[in-house]
Amino acid sequence: MSNLEWTDAAAVDDVPEDDVIGIVVAGRDLALYSAGGEIFATDNICTHGQARLCEGFLEGHEIECPLHQGRFDVRTGQPTCAPVTEAIRSYPVKVEGDRVFLAFA
């Protein structure tokens, strides 16, 4: 992980506990999740219906799309519930101090 290039994306406090927010970093539309005390990041647009995951429903480590209730594991981006069949891209996250950094390599 040491050779990743990290981008300052948000303050830790921006992401409410067990919830999701949408952010735009380096021109990318992203969703940031706080789940079980850890922060995760994925692309924001669902791979199925073009809805924004940041308007969805986070339950444990699964984000549910607000449009059709497809689900992804926010840790890996893997689809966990129909109708989604394609994974969503997830990004490495590190927290330093009160800031959240993402790697886009």
Add this chain to the structure above:
Amino acid sequence: MSTDTIVIVGTGQAGGWAAQTLRKEGHAGKVVLIGDEPHIPYERPPLSKAVLAGEATAESTYLVKREAFDALALDWRPSVRVTAIDRADRQLRLSAGEPIGYDKLILCNGGRARTLPVPGVDLPGIFTLRNIEDAKALGQVLLPGKRLVVVGGGWIGLEVAATARKKGLAVTVVEAMNRLCERTVPPEISAYLSRLHASHDTQVILGASVAAFARADDGTLRTKLNDGTELACDAVLIGIGLVPNDELARAAGLACDGGVLVDAQCRTSDADILAAGDVASWHCEWAGRRMRLESWQNAQEQGIAAARSALGIGVRYQPLPWFWSDQYETNLQIYGMPTPAHRVVARGAPDSDSFMLFYLDGNVVSAALGPNVARDLRFARRLIEQRKAIDPDRLADLRVPMSKL
């Protein structure tokens, strides 16, 4: 079991999910997917919205991309109709090609748009909307300045009315009942929908039925109502519901009653034949009665359940019904089956643009719906599924976040 041949009739959303699920569950035998449409399985909701408006391609509605569909290694028979089920010999007769044998058969052959038995209904310019070709044909006449009459103030009719207004047409909706979507929503939502469409300058005529269509001397159409009113227009959409394609099952002696009767394992009266989606009639515990559920959710979830059941996996299909409609910027959602027997609790003002109605048995929420409250409704779904008693005053109190109920 794994080398058996499973045949799916119908390439809509239910059939598509059934096929995908058979492979996902490890079925290595032959899977035959037969349907009278030329497309790989697709979702129908965009046909009255983005596809109709020309904003999305037909391909964007496909359940999976073409490569992923090919990877399922199905024996896919597009544009082929099944003409008979021979249960004694366990085979299907087709409109093209040799008969096909089956070990398990899953009927996902849906329904067709209901038509109006009135003079002139076959005139050019009069449309129904069920498949991609219908959407393309109707889309071609949705031109700015033209006049569209929508017969039927249900979901298809209202979504098409919204799409047509956005394209710059003048739109009149003619509904036979005394309120919009009467069959599926309570009066508060019908009133909301009337306000929504009135605010977009759509004329809604309630309690009126069509007597005839005619072509005028100037080439435009006339929609003639029973009270003598004549509506001049350039095109007509008839959106008055769906007729289930249960003739195939009925001719084969399967139990049918306004749809193919199935149990909670999606089995028909012949245990080797299953059914799912718009064509299947099942006992919904949330509604307390047998019904067909013509929804996106049911097409997907019952298609999955039928495939699992065909493989001998225990299923008990009893989902909380979930429905949505998008019209203009409004997203309306319904969880559960509201009935007049429920006590209604409102959260927010029902004459506003965004509110929620809860339907209670005692103090237990058993259904919830509303416009423009998708996120709060997701919490309501959890309340319904938990069947936990809630203080109705807290449900109605906007200061109490839904997440804290």
